[in-house]
Amino acid sequence: MSQASSASSEALPFGRLTTAMITPFRADGSLDLDAAQKVAKYLVDRGNDALIVNGTTGEAPTTSDREKVQLLKAVLDAIGDRAKVVAGVGTNDTAHTIECAKQAEAAGVHGLLVVTPYYNKPPQDGLRAHFAAVADATGLPNMVYDIPGRAGVEVKTDTLIALAEHPRIVAVKDAKGDIAGTTKVLANTDLFYYCGADELNLASLAIGAVGIASVVAHVASPEYRQLIDAVVAGDLATAREIDRRVVPAVEAIMTRTQGAIMVKAALKLAGVIEHATLRSPLVEATAEQVDWLTTDLKTAGLIA
Numbered sequence: 001m002s003q004a005s006s007a008s009s010e011a012l013p014f015g016r017l018t019t020a021m022i023t024p025f026r027a028d029g030s031l032d033l034d035a036a037q038k039v040a041k042y043l044v045d046r047g048n049d050a051l052i053v054n055g056t057t058g059e060a061p062t063t064s065d066r067e068k069v070q071l072l073k074a075v076l077d078a079i080g081d082r083a084k085v086v087a088g089v090g091t092n093d094t095a096h097t098i099e100c101a102k103q104a105e106a107a108g109v110h111g112l113l114v115v116t117p118y119y120n121k122p123p124q125d126g127l128r129a130h131f132a133a134v135a136d137a138t139g140l141p142n143m144v145y146d147i148p149g150r151a152g153v154e155v156k157t158d159t160l161i162a163l164a165e166h167p168r169i170v171a172v173k174d175a176k177g178d179i180a181g182t183t184k185v186l187a188n189t190d191l192f193y194y195c196g197a198d199e200l201n202l203a204s205l206a207i208g209a210v211g212i213a214s215v216v217a218h219v220a221s222p223e224y225r226q227l228i229d230a231v232v233a234g235d236l237a238t239a240r241e242i243d244r245r246v247v248p249a250v251e252a253i254m255t256r257t258q259g260a261i262m263v264k265a266a267l268k269l270a271g272v273i274e275h276a277t278l279r280s281p282l283v284e285a286t287a288e289q290v291d292w293l294t295t296d297l298k299t300a301g302l303i304a
Contacts, residue, residue, distance in 0.1 A: 013141045013170050014084055015211060017048050017225050018051065019052065019213075019214055020056065020215055022267065024038075024277075025275065029279055031071065033074040035275075036078075039272060040078045047224075049084065051085055051086070053086070054089070056115075059260055063279075065100060068100070068104075086109065087101075087111070087113065088112075089113065092117040093117075094129075101140070105139070105140055110140070111140050111171075112142050115147065115151065132163070132169075135166050135169050138168075144172050146172060146173070147196065156181075160185045164191045171192040172185070172194065174193055174195055174209070179200075195214075198212070198215060198217075199254065202243040206239075215260075216246065216249055216263070218267055220246050223246055223302075247300070249266075257285065257289060258282060264276040264278065266297060269297065270302075
């Protein structure tokens, strides 16, 4: 096991267990800061080292810059020094991303999540310039979010190796699923990897990822905490057992429809939030989808 993967949680930039947190809305679609604070406390109480706020699962495409800052401040106030807050600031416009990064830093966050610019499909030299410019703009540690399925372009292995030379680009949220490429990056850099695809959590941890940036952890944080601890301890048998046990929850939340839709439905089932409202073009889970979800979460042992 690498030195990074065996390091203590305190020595890591964002700990080990991180949840890409939802953004709660009221029934009328307005931002619900009280509910956001409740969710944040719930997640930290259940073992999270850090929360990613204003990411994809947080419906960042449909919240305003002002709302994003309000949400960051509310979550920071709610959890105090019990966990770190990582702000999603990435857009497909470098200047706008830098503006969002500076606003997040002023709000008091501990790090930045910077997604690959989406839709405009920049070349790799454009990606290098983008990520470097954002990292230059603040004093905060940056996590590159590599998710080609949404962005339309991957951050290639050689690009990640080059970006690792920047002192504030310290981590990768990996939702690419390229195990061989990840292994090469880990072998040639000091970047900390966080798995951003729940179906690959165990595989990523096994090759040297230090933690996970999860959606399913909204309802499975204690289980994922145990899984991570088992891998760190070298107990892969226990880690495999936990990973297989939560498979129904991963399938229910991440494959039935869009993840934010199903995880809000799951949190409503668990009594954590009152409304599973999403902003258009996302829509709430159907009654049939909620029935499937209920069965799958019960099978995984995550709800009674």
